[in-house]
Amino acid sequence: MSLVIVGSLAFDTIETPETRKEKIIGGSCAYSALAASYFTDPKIVAVVGSDFPSDVIDLFQSRGVDTRGLTIEKGKTFHWEGRYGHDPNQRTTIKTELNVFQDFKPELLPDYRRADIVFLGNIDPDIQEDIRLQLVCPKLVAMDTINLWINIKRDALLKVLKDVDMFFANDEEVKMLAGENNLITAGRKLLELGPSHMIIKKGEHGALLLREDFIFGTLAFPCENVVDPTGAGDSFGGGFLGYLDKVQSFEKKHLRRAAVYGSVMASFTIEKFGIEGLKALTLEQIEQRYSEFNKLVSF
Numbered sequence: 001m002s003l004v005i006v007g008s009l010a011f012d013t014i015e016t017p018e019t020r021k022e023k024i025i026g027g028s029c030a031y032s033a034l035a036a037s038y039f040t041d042p043k044i045v046a047v048v049g050s051d052f053p054s055d056v057i058d059l060f061q062s063r064g065v066d067t068r069g070l071t072i073e074k075g076k077t078f079h080w081e082g083r084y085g086h087d088p089n090q091r092t093t094i095k096t097e098l099n100v101f102q103d104f105k106p107e108l109l110p111d112y113r114r115a116d117i118v119f120l121g122n123i124d125p126d127i128q129e130d131i132r133l134q135l136v137c138p139k140l141v142a143m144d145t146i147n148l149w150i151n152i153k154r155d156a157l158l159k160v161l162k163d164v165d166m167f168f169a170n171d172e173e174v175k176m177l178a179g180e181n182n183l184i185t186a187g188r189k190l191l192e193l194g195p196s197h198m199i200i201k202k203g204e205h206g207a208l209l210l211r212e213d214f215i216f217g218t219l220a221f222p223c224e225n226v227v228d229p230t231g232a233g234d235s236f237g238g239g240f241l242g243y244l245d246k247v248q249s250f251e252k253k254h255l256r257r258a259a260v261y262g263s264v265m266a267s268f269t270i271e272k273f274g275i276e277g278l279k280a281l282t283l284e285q286i287e288q289r290y291s292e293f294n295k296l297v298s299f
């Protein structure tokens with residue numbers, strides 16, 4: 001099959017209680033594509049400014065990522081700044097500078113339009129919609145978002161949601177969008193708005209996969225050393241969809257395994273700053289964590 005990932009490539013400034021890192025590489029597309037690259041060869045759709053380092057593009061290519069859908073524009077790359085408190089599930093966005101994202105209107109290449117699985121990662125819902133309309137008979141379209149878009153572009157977001165199969169969102173976003181405090185009720189309410197699958201990310205408490213006919217929960221891998229939670233959600237999504245693309249199946253057993261692989265990829269991300277944890281993993285490391293997970297939940 002084939003997987004297209006749309007999202008941001010960014011310079012992130014990240015502050016944790018211990019450290020501050022200025023302008024490190026991030027963005028939803030960077031995390032998702034690297035996580036997916038351990039299962040398949042994802043194609044990316046993104047935009048960067050002329051200030052974006054070429055060695056990062058080389059890194060994507062060396063991991064088998066197809067970068068023909070990457071546009072390099074004159075100007076500055078998207079910049080996001082976030083701060084974490086002592087609870088890694090709580091973060092505050094300090095700054096979002098869209099820069100070259102402001103006027104991004106991607107035209108998908110013919111083979112990208114015919115992709116089997118498409119991940120509309122966290123970006124402006126108007127761009128997500130624009131891309132959704134260019135797709136030709138996709139088997140599965142998934143989308144992600146962030147509270148900024150729920151706050152400032154709710155209607156546009158609901159429009160894309162109507163036309164996707166799978167919605168990845170964190171617990172806070174699900175409750176906010178549904179206007180419900182109970183997570184399951186909120187998830188079920190969003191299922192009525194379009195997607196047939198809800199993937200509710202709960203940070204260090206794992207994730208829930210919700211469908212009309214079944215529900216599955218996975219833990220987050222128990223990490224003792226959480227350095228930077230940024231990108232955990234995007235890595236989860238990339239690992240999840242990368243695995244489905246590899247096995248070419250959307251059966252329940254594969255959806256469950258996809259959720260576990262998603263958690264495994266997220267666990268590697270949060271152990272280091274930015275994309276460092278996803279740069280050079282081996283398949284053995286991934287499989288080892290997957291089987292540790294198995295032991296953890298068998299009883």
Ligand code: AMP
Nearest residue numbers: 008010026027080122230231232233234
């Ligand atoms: P996550 O921690 O998985 O929610 O994703 C964090 C990543 O999302 C960071 O690397 C940011 O660069 C990126 N990001 C944050 N806000 C936005 C936004 N408004 N649009 C696109 N990407 C964003």
